[in-house]
Amino acid sequence: MCWPIVLVGKDSMTEDFYLIAMTALLPLTAGLLVSQINPYHALVIRGILGAISALIYALFGAADVALTEALVGTMLSITLYAVAVRSSMSMRLGVLEETPDADGSSIGIKKRRELAPLLANLNPVLTKYHMRVELLTYPDQAALTNALMEKEIHGTHGLSESLQIRIQRLHDIIQAELPTLGSTYIDVDRVKQQDKTV
Amino acid sequence: MINIASHVCFTVGIIFWFWGTFPLVGNRSVLFKLHSLSVSDTLGSMVLLVGLWLKLPQEWPLLLLALISLAIWNTVLGYVLAYCSSGEGQHD
Amino acid sequence: MNGLLIAMILALLIPIYEAYQDEDIWQTMLAFASIATKTAMMILAISVVRDDWMIGMVGVLILSLGNASLMLLAHILRRMNLEEGRSYD
Numbered sequence: 023m024c025w026p027i028v029l030v031g032k033d034s035m036t037e038d039f040y041l042i043a044m045t046a047l048l049p050l051t052a053g054l055l056v057s058q059i060n061p062y063h064a065l066v067i068r069g070i071l072g073a074i075s076a077l078i079y080a081l082f083g084a085a086d087v088a089l090t091e092a093l094v095g096t097m098l099s100i101t102l103y104a105v106a107v108r109s110s111m112s113m114r115l116g117v118l119e120e121t122p123d124a125d126g127s128s129i130g131i132k133k134r135r136e137l138a139p140l141l142a143n144l145n146p147v148l149t150k151y152h153m154r155v156e157l158l159t160y161p162d163q164a165a166l167t168n169a170l171m172e173k174e175i176h177g178t179h180g181l182s183e184s185l186q187i188r189i190q191r192l193h194d195i196i197q198a199e200l201p202t203l204g205s206t207y208i209d210v211d212r213v214k215q216q217d218k219t220v
Numbered sequence: 221m222i223n224i225a226s227h228v229c230f231t232v233g234i235i236f237w238f239w240g241t242f243p244l245v246g247n248r249s250v251l252f253k254l255h256s257l258s259v260s261d262t263l264g265s266m267v268l269l270v271g272l273w274l275k276l277p278q279e280w281p282l283l284l285l286a287l288i289s290l291a292i293w294n295t296v297l298g299y300v301l302a303y304c305s306s307g308e309g310q311h312d
Numbered sequence: 313m314n315g316l317l318i319a320m321i322l323a324l325l326i327p328i329y330e331a332y333q334d335e336d337i338w339q340t341m342l343a344f345a346s347i348a349t350k351t352a353m354m355i356l357a358i359s360v361v362r363d364d365w366m367i368g369m370v371g372v373l374i375l376s377l378g379n380a381s382l383m384l385l386a387h388i389l390r391r392m393n394l395e396e397g398r399s400y401d
Contacts, residue, residue, distance in 0.1 A: 037314060039314075039318070040314055040317045040318050040321065043318065043321050044317075044321060044354075047321070047324065047328070050328065051328060054328070054331070054332050060337075062337055062389065062392075063337065063340055065385075066331070066337065066340045066341060066344050066385070067331055067340070069344050069348075069381070069382075069385070070328065070331055070343070070344055070347050073344075073347050073348050073351045073352075073374075073378065074347070074351060076351065076355070076374060077351040077354055077355055080355045080358060080359075080367050080370055080371065081355075081358055083362075083364075083367070085364075085366045085367050085369070085370045088355070088367075088370050088374070089370045089373060089374070092370075092373070092374045092377060092378060093377060096378065096381055097377060097378075097380070097381035097384070100381065100385055101381070101384050101385065101388065104385060104388045104389070104392075105388065108388070108391075108392050230316045234316065234319045234320070234323065237320075237323045237350070238323055238326075240346075241323055241326045241327060241346060242326065244326060244327055244330045244339075244342065244343060244346065245326060245329065245330050245333075250336070250338045250339060250342065253339065253342055254342060257342060257345070257346055261346060261349060262349075265349060265350075265353050268353055268357070269353075269356070272356060272357060272360045275313075275360055276360045276363065279359070279360065279365065279368055282356075282359075282365070282368045282369065282372055283356070283368075285372050286352075286356060286371065286372045286375055289372065289375055289376040289379075290349075290375060293375075293376055293379040293380075294349065294379065296379075296383070297345060297379045297382055297383060300383045300386055300387075301338070301341065301342065301345065301382075301386055304338075304386040304387060304389065304390040305338040305341075305386075305390075
């Protein structure tokens with residue numbers, strides 16, 4: 023081991039020891055990071071990895087690299103990734119907007135009441151895969167079908183008896199976990215192709 | 221003399237650090253852990269900074285800056301974390 | 313001084329273990345907050361050992377900016393948890 027001695031300038035055993043102990047923290051946290059399943063936990067542990075790597079860069083005298091790691095690697099990239107993970111790990115479900123009842127109950131309450139059993143089934147399953155449901159309302163069936171064909175949403179509820187899902191993987195998950203809910207897979211590209219040829 | 225004083229500061233600071241960090245392991249609530257962390261961790265860090273100051277007096281502006289930012293930011297961070305972690309149930 | 317740094321490394325291992333074993337995201341955030349402060353303090357200690365003004369400056373900046381990034385992340389996580397809670401009822 024000659025490089026730490028050159029860097030530190032003093033040749034004592036304990037200095038070598040703490041240098042090596044600190045450097046060993048980096049692979050340790052990196053191992054923790056790749057072993058995480060939950061994406062949000064992985065983000066926070068990425069922050070820990072950033073803090074420790076900044077420490078090691080400072081330890082080896084690279085003050086500018088340490089500052090960049092703390093500012094860009096920890097602060098900026100974590101924030102951006104949190105926003106990206108939050109918006110990408112969601113299932114966009116299109117539903118029909120209901121007309122108000124005769125008794126005058128508002129749209130929101132009625133919709134929520136009708137969708138409650140579906141969401142109560144769907145939410146625990148999707149939470150297991152670290153996803154969430156995002157509801158989008160459409161005024162009529164034509165608009166809902168159009169949104170599905172234009173890939174604005176991942177699935178629809180209310181067009182037929184079952185859920186219509188256009189993502190194969192999502193369909194597989196729902197089919198496996200909730201067979202009673204019933205979901206049909208729709209290959210949007212193929213449907214479009216058929217429409218063109220007809 | 222100053223050397224001994226700085227070493228006392230280091231020892232006290234490290235004891236505070238361990239005292240504040242050990243409750244982190246265990247099944248207590250977030251607020252309990254946050255309390256021990258914000259009190260004795262910050263206090264331990266400040267005592268360590270005083271010890272470093274005694275060790276190397278010519279770097280005092282830097283260490284004073286660190287002391288002030290530690291005192292202000294860690295307190296604010298404690299409030300923000302407590303607010304964010306306990307506000308989950310409410311809808312605003 | 314070397315003993316101080318080794319004790320600091322040992323203190324740093326506790327929140328790392330906590331971040332590894334806990335399932336709750338807020339407990340992991342607490343561990344992150346603890347680690348951010350501790351690493352900044354270690355950088356300052358190293359700057360005093362080496363008598364290096366530049367590293368000390370970086371330590372102070374990391375100490376104040378790391379806390380700011382933590383607050384940002386905490387608010388984003390809070391928004392996310394609120395949305396999750398809303399879709400349940």
